Amino acid sequence: MSWRRIGIGLLLPLLAVCACGPVESTSVILDAEGACRAAEVEHAGDVPEAAYYYHSAKQYLEKAKEEQGYADFEIAIDYGRKALELAKKARAIAAAKPPSP
DSSP: OOHHHHHHHHHHHHHHHHHHHHHHHHHHHHHHHHHHHHHHHTTTTTSHHHHHHHHHHHHHHHHHHHHHHTTOHHHHHHHHHHHHHHHHHHHHHHHHSOOOO
């Protein structure tokens, strides 16, 4: 076996591992953006019981984007997942209760 093959064999898995952070953070952020839009459609910001979760989700989403911009992908993923969780909760609450006048 040549040294070139060994080098390529070791390099490919390393490249795959290095690409996971940016790809996963982008995926989580896109999912969180979609969940925030879904909560917005349900007027989660106008329902008192859901407003906290909705606005918190938006803030976590913004922080996830900021951390992704600094290439802190693990932190961006954590913030993105938190935003996704809060946005889903806000949407569920808002869907169950109509907005107050």
